[in-house]
Amino acid sequence: MSSYNEYFAGRRDEHLNELKEWLSIPSISALSEHKPDVNAAARWLADALTRAGMEKVEVHETKGHPIVYAEHLKAPGRPTVLIYGHYDVQPVDPLHLWTTPPFEPDVRDGKIFARGATDDKGQLFLHVKAVEAILRQEGELPVNLKFCVEGEEEVSGESLPAFLEANREKLKTDAVIISDSSLLEPGKPSICTGLRGLCSLEVTVTTAKTDLHSGLYGGAVPNALHALVALLDTLHDDQGRVAVEGFYEGVPVLSELEKADLASYNPDEKKLAADLGLDALYGEEGYSFTERTGARPTLELNGVWGGFQGEGTKTVIPKEAHAKITCRLVGAQDPQATLDRIESHLRKHIQPGAKLRIVQGEKALAFTCDPSDPMLQLAADAYEEVYGARAVFTKDGGSIPVVATFARVLEAPVVMMGFGLPDENLHAPDEHFSLDNLDKGLLTIVNYLHKVGQGASK
Amino acid sequence: MSSYNEYFAGRRDEHLNELKEWLSIPSISALSEHKPDVNAAARWLADALTRAGMEKVEVHETKGHPIVYAEHLKAPGRPTVLIYGHYDVQPVDPLHLWTTPPFEPDVRDGKIFARGATDDKGQLFLHVKAVEAILRQEGELPVNLKFCVEGEEEVSGESLPAFLEANREKLKTDAVIISDSSLLEPGKPSICTGLRGLCSLEVTVTTAKTDLHSGLYGGAVPNALHALVALLDTLHDDQGRVAVEGFYEGVPVLSELEKADLASYNPDEKKLAADLGLDALYGEEGYSFTERTGARPTLELNGVWGGFQGEGTKTVIPKEAHAKITCRLVGAQDPQATLDRIESHLRKHIQPGAKLRIVQGEKALAFTCDPSDPMLQLAADAYEEVYGARAVFTKDGGSIPVVATFARVLEAPVVMMGFGLPDENLHAPDEHFSLDNLDKGLLTIVNYLHKVGQGASK
Numbered sequence: 001m002s003s004y005n006e007y008f009a010g011r012r013d014e015h016l017n018e019l020k021e022w023l024s025i026p027s028i029s030a031l032s033e034h035k036p037d038v039n040a041a042a043r044w045l046a047d048a049l050t051r052a053g054m055e056k057v058e059v060h061e062t063k064g065h066p067i068v069y070a071e072h073l074k075a076p077g078r079p080t081v082l083i084y085g086h087y088d089v090q091p092v093d094p095l096h097l098w099t100t101p102p103f104e105p106d107v108r109d110g111k112i113f114a115r116g117a118t119d120d121k122g123q124l125f126l127h128v129k130a131v132e133a134i135l136r137q138e139g140e141l142p143v144n145l146k147f148c149v150e151g152e153e154e155v156s157g158e159s160l161p162a163f164l165e166a167n168r169e170k171l172k173t174d175a176v177i178i179s180d181s182s183l184l185e186p187g188k189p190s191i192c193t194g195l196r197g198l199c200s201l202e203v204t205v206t207t208a209k210t211d212l213h214s215g216l217y218g219g220a221v222p223n224a225l226h227a228l229v230a231l232l233d234t235l236h237d238d239q240g241r242v243a244v245e246g247f248y249e250g251v252p253v254l255s256e257l258e259k260a261d262l263a264s265y266n267p268d269e270k271k272l273a274a275d276l277g278l279d280a281l282y283g284e285e286g287y288s289f290t291e292r293t294g295a296r297p298t299l300e301l302n303g304v305w306g307g308f309q310g311e312g313t314k315t316v317i318p319k320e321a322h323a324k325i326t327c328r329l330v331g332a333q334d335p336q337a338t339l340d341r342i343e344s345h346l347r348k349h350i351q352p353g354a355k356l357r358i359v360q361g362e363k364a365l366a367f368t369c370d371p372s373d374p375m376l377q378l379a380a381d382a383y384e385e386v387y388g389a390r391a392v393f394t395k396d397g398g399s400i401p402v403v404a405t406f407a408r409v410l411e412a413p414v415v416m417m418g419f420g421l422p423d424e425n426l427h428a429p430d431e432h433f434s435l436d437n438l439d440k441g442l443l444t445i446v447n448y449l450h451k452v453g454q455g456a457s458k
Numbered sequence: 459m460s461s462y463n464e465y466f467a468g469r470r471d472e473h474l475n476e477l478k479e480w481l482s483i484p485s486i487s488a489l490s491e492h493k494p495d496v497n498a499a500a501r502w503l504a505d506a507l508t509r510a511g512m513e514k515v516e517v518h519e520t521k522g523h524p525i526v527y528a529e530h531l532k533a534p535g536r537p538t539v540l541i542y543g544h545y546d547v548q549p550v551d552p553l554h555l556w557t558t559p560p561f562e563p564d565v566r567d568g569k570i571f572a573r574g575a576t577d578d579k580g581q582l583f584l585h586v587k588a589v590e591a592i593l594r595q596e597g598e599l600p601v602n603l604k605f606c607v608e609g610e611e612e613v614s615g616e617s618l619p620a621f622l623e624a625n626r627e628k629l630k631t632d633a634v635i636i637s638d639s640s641l642l643e644p645g646k647p648s649i650c651t652g653l654r655g656l657c658s659l660e661v662t663v664t665t666a667k668t669d670l671h672s673g674l675y676g677g678a679v680p681n682a683l684h685a686l687v688a689l690l691d692t693l694h695d696d697q698g699r700v701a702v703e704g705f706y707e708g709v710p711v712l713s714e715l716e717k718a719d720l721a722s723y724n725p726d727e728k729k730l731a732a733d734l735g736l737d738a739l740y741g742e743e744g745y746s747f748t749e750r751t752g753a754r755p756t757l758e759l760n761g762v763w764g765g766f767q768g769e770g771t772k773t774v775i776p777k778e779a780h781a782k783i784t785c786r787l788v789g790a791q792d793p794q795a796t797l798d799r800i801e802s803h804l805r806k807h808i809q810p811g812a813k814l815r816i817v818q819g820e821k822a823l824a825f826t827c828d829p830s831d832p833m834l835q836l837a838a839d840a841y842e843e844v845y846g847a848r849a850v851f852t853k854d855g856g857s858i859p860v861v862a863t864f865a866r867v868l869e870a871p872v873v874m875m876g877f878g879l880p881d882e883n884l885h886a887p888d889e890h891f892s893l894d895n896l897d898k899g900l901l902t903i904v905n906y907l908h909k910v911g912q913g914a915s916k
Binding site for chain 1: 487488489490548549551552555613614640654656658665666667668669670671672673674675676677678679680681683684686687688690691694734735736737738739740741742747750751754755756758759760761762763764765766767768769770771772773774775776779780782784786809810811813819820854855856857880883884885886887888
């Protein structure tokens, strides 16, 4: 591996410049005005894969954003691995909280700052450059390799699931590799063996047909904000539990073994709170941090708005108010049933005189896989050799809706080798990626691909 | 009066064009970027007063927006009246709900549409043109007359109260005339003898030092929106009453006579609800519409916001959330004490782990005056002759904070002769002013000034 150390060290600036170029493309999949940028990010990736030496590089148009596919199938008798990632990114507001603009990548304090730096362009970039390195150093790959990269991860798009179903043979693989998660903390690698599911909805409350003056009408007509606030406050009880009837159906009861596993990597909660600027953590009573995020579902208000938000005072009674809600799901919780239960709850609790409009959004099942699978054990070995610490198998509270689909359609283990860090502000201002993990990530992937190649030839 | 009918009919287009010019100036006092426009609106008014024949026209600079003063004191032995109004306007959002742009005045369906059309440029304009008409038709005024017009009404600014205190002699008058209120309905004039007071505050809830990803942290950290929603929901009880301890202190108990007065002009509540697009009115139980708006205090959420408001989904746990709140006050309710009570209530009910920041804003006492005062009775006479219906004495739910100050500092009755209509969307999109009331308003004011002049010479 020492030759790879030198190889990557000598090309670090060149690699950083390439990554910066990709990160400069504002490929925000949620905002339709950024569609050309999303396309440009896909084309950039296709070019990078071609430069890396990948073959049959294809940009598949979809109803949504393109899927980038590439392959290198010249290791007969060796296993095949498929690398998944996404080149789309989250929106960037509130923009004023970014230290440097989200699409003008900036390297400082040993980190690269930009939207997408860690989620997921930066992590996917590691695979492109690892493959390029092996081909340039050795002229061949130790495994058969496929890339399948989408641009709708942040909007839970429908294109990739359809593509997987339609291309089972083409995508056939012995393992799916995904780098879209985090180490536990610097120097402590982990492999995620569980992800929460997701469902989303948007709620609009309307009252009068126009905004009304609080002088003329105040106290005598419904206020859409009052109605929304009262409604949203019914969604949780005093113990931080979700108060929607049937919400916890399908949530597994934790075994003592699972509790011990989760406890093994529970952070120092006081320190975590202090690091986040919080007086205290907050959540469902009776559960630890890793239990709350890894094994319990949640319902969060992601956005609430209505009425006057400008400078000064406006004595208005707003006619409409809005809320965006997402749930993280675990175990066998059904996303559709969960949305239906929330909708029923809201319709039951809306204040008389106020009208309710609900639009259901994403629906993704939770995912788990078996840490004893050899493909996962070899990944833990690869981490250990580079980081000096064996990867811990964890459950992540996030959702990558397509992971459960990959496992089901391709019938292969999914190896979630994350190189991010938990405090890298993904989905928030000042998102960044540690250059130390960029360096170690490249080496870990090179190492892992060799182990998989050798593992099969043992 | 018939000569005035002809005079105004012949100049209607000219007058409308002048008014449009004034309404085109976006004099939004709440938004600092519009300061030059607020100044321009003041200068426009000063020029219009000069053209009308007023003397000593002055634009007084203040710490905030200018005060426009003018006088015409050539009727020795006759009473003096002082006309007050405001040339500033409310903000215009949500802009997309305007049929035509708020600062491009449009005449349609017998109405002029623009921000400020009825509140208050359009109504103040009547006085300027009525005075101009009398001077052009008769060469003299039947009374001594002063204009004192401000640009901070919509922000409850401090400049006018200070100006009144500092210029008691200059502003000495037998009555203050204000046209900044409404008829009961078309053809049913009213004179407002009561206004609610006002107080305002802005609340910010903060949790973590940055927005957090709901995948990594959802269920285990406080969400500023949850904390705000739960907090705001404590402000009212299930009966629509304000649940802040001591809030109703100083609220008068209605006598049977007052109840009868308020009942005499209570609208058909079912029709009103239907007109507003509501299934039903909503408010404090046990009170009628005119009681709720004229004689009861209220606490309204004017704006609430936090988190993601864009297109699509963003799985963010917001670190901050905001609310703008105003109260309408009645009787002897003390604005400062009310703000302090709300602040105590909020601090007592904020969720542990969330931090609270409160900024107190406007503070204005409620106002009442005696309908039997001759200056008010003459106004009712003037309306009767023009509208064919005698003005009813009402209590208005709105607040013109300076009215109580005028009455106290100048020790004069305040005659609130409104020419707006309750459904003219003041403070809302598509604000407008009825051209019928523009015509009748001009005649009513001309008539009233003559009556005041004659009344004194009886």
